[in-house]
Amino acid sequence: MARDGGIVVYRIHFTADDLARTRVSEGPRPMLELANAVRVLQDRSQSVRYEVWRRRARARLPPQARLALGLIPPRGWTPDFLARGQAGSPQELLEQIRSTPPQEIRQTLAGLARRQPLPSWSRQLADDPRVLQQLADSMQVLHATVLGPYWPCVTTSLAADRAVRMREMLDGGVERLLTGLYPPRVRWRSPTLEIAMASGIEGDLRLMGRGLLLVPSLFGSQAPVIDPDAEPQPFLTYPANYGALSTPLTPFSEVSVSRTASAALIALLGRTRAAVLHAIAAHPGCNTAELAGVLGIGPSGASQHATVLRQAGLITTLRHRNNAVHTPTSAGLNLLLHGT
Template sequence: MLHIHFSSEDLGRVRLAPQPDPVWELLLSLHALGGSPDHIVFGPWRAETLTGPDPSLSLLLQLAPPRGYSPDFLTPPAGADLESTLEAVMSVDRARLRAELTLLAAQRGETPWMRRVAGGEAAAMRELGAAMYRYHRRVLSRSWHRIRAVVEAERAMRVMDFFEGGVERLLGNIHPLARWEPPVLKVAYPVRQDLFLEGRGLLLIPSYFCWGRPVTLLDDALDPVLVYPANRDLQLLTEDPAASDPAALSRLLGRTRAAVLVEVAASDGTTGGGIARRLGMSAASASEHAAVLREAGLILSRRVANTVWHTATPLGRALAEGGRPVKAHHISGGVLPRPSTKSPRADRCAV
C-alpha cells in the first residue's frame, strides 16, 4: 500500500498537470512495449510499433523493464519542452545515476551500456538522450494528438470534481484503487511505501500509458508526483479505419467554420483577432463562427482582461483531427485489470 500523507498546507498545493508529460508517457509506453501482445488496449499499438529493429528501442528497454523498478532520473520534473526535459535527464548527478542503476541491476542484471550510463560517461549519456528523443519522435509523436485528447478529457473531469467538491473530492475520484482517508491518500500498491509531502504539495499527472494503478517515484526526496491512469474509456491509439477524412469536417460544419475549429484546435489558445489574421477574415466573422462552435460544445472561450481566448474541447479537438472515439471495451465493475504484484519493486505502472 502507498500512503501519501498530507498536511493542511499540502492540500492547498495539489496541482493537476496541464498536459501529457512527455517523459512519463515515454517511460510507461516502454513498459507497454514489454508487456503482453494481447493487451486489450496496448496490443494493437505494440504490434504496429514493433515492426523492425530499432537501436534506440533496444537501449531504452534496458532501463525500462515492464515489471518492477525503473530509475527515477528518467522522469525529471516537466520542462518547457521535450528537449529541455531530456537535457535534465542527460545532466543528472553521477552519484544519483550510480545509486539508481545499482537498484535496477540488482533486479535484472547489468549490461555494458548500463555500466557506461551508471558511470556518467558523456558519450553514453548523449546516446541515452538521443535514443529518448528519436523514440518519442518516431513512436509517440504520431499518436500524440490522441494521447493528448485522452489526458485532456480526464483532466476536465478532475477539474469538475474540484469545482464541485474541492480538493478532497478530486483526490477521492482519482482512481478506484485510491482512497482518500483524511489526511492520507491510500493507493493499492505491491509494496509498502510512505510519502510525506511536508508542505511540498502533490502534482497529479494523468497518463495514457499508465495502466492498472497510480504510481509515484521511489525517492521521496524528489518533487512529489502521483501518475495515474487517464484512459478510463480504453481508447486505442491505432488508426480507426472508419475515421473520417478532413473534407468530411467541411461538409459537416461548412468550410470556413471547419477552418476556424482546426485553427483553434491547433493552438493552446488563440484569440478572435488571431483567427481572423491567420484565416484572412474579419474579426466580426471570426467572433461569429467562434460563438457557434462554443454553443455546440466544440470550443471554450474565456475572457482575460480585455481579450477573449478560445481553446478546443476534447470533442472539438477530436473532430478537428479527423478522429472518432473508439468504442470502449467494458470491464465488469468498471475497474481496470490489476497487474501482477509478484515483483518486489513494482513501483511503476505495469502492463
C-alpha cells in the same frame, strides 16, 4: 526512483496544507509518458486496447531504440534521469538526459541494482560520456517511434481528463478529486491516500506541506507511478479518462488528422454546428446543458451536434457523473484556427 504500481498498499499522508497545494498537472510529462508507453510496449499482459498500437510500434522499432529498453522494464523501477516528471518539450528533456551528472547516474543505478538486475553496459554510463549519449539517442528514437506520431492524441486525451478533474474540484473540492482518481487502485481514506502497488513496495509518504502533483497518463492504464522525491513536490500518475464514454486509444491510427478534419468539414458547414464547436473551444469541460445555455438551443439539439463533432474527431466527450463533458481535440482547434 519512480515506482510502478499494483497490489501492496502505499500510503500518502495529507495535512490541510497538503490538500491546499495538491493540483492536477497542467500538461503532459513527455518522458514520464514515454516510460509508461515503453512498459506497455513490453508487457503483453496489458489491456488489449493497446494491441494495435503495440503491434505497429514494435514493427517499426529500430535496433537503436532497444538500448533503452534495458533500463525501462515492464515491471519495476526506472531511473529518475530517464523518466523525470517534468513539463517541457521532448527535445528539452532529452537534452537534460544527455547532461545528467555522473554522480547522479552512479547513485541512481546503485539504488536500482539493489532491487532489480541491470544490463551490463549500464556500468559504463557514469564513466563514459559516449554511452550516455547512445542511451539518450536511443530514448530519442523511442520517442519518435513509440509516442511522437500519437502525441496530438495524447495531449487531447489528457486535456479532456484535466477538464473532468477540474469539475470534480469545483463540485466537491480536493477530497472528491482524490476519491475519483482511479477507484480500482487508488482509495481516499481521509487524511490518507492509499495506492495498491504490484511491485511489492509498501510504505508511507508524508507530504510535509508540499502537496501532491497528480499527473494523468494515457499509457499508465493499470499501474500508478509514484515519485516521492520529485521537486518541487512528489507526484502520482493515474490513468487518464477512467470511465470515459469513448476509448482514449481510438484515434491511434495511421489516418492523419488533416484527412479526418477534411471529412468532417461536410458536417461542419452548418452555422449552428460551427457555433457549437466554437463554444466548446471557448468553454472546455462544459457539459451538454451548459453548452445549450451558451448557445441558446435545446439540450437535445446540443447533444446531437456534439455527437457529430465527436464522431468527426473534433471534440472528446467524457462521462462525469450524470453529465457528458466536452473538450476540443487538436483537430477541432486546428479547424477553428485555420478555417479549413
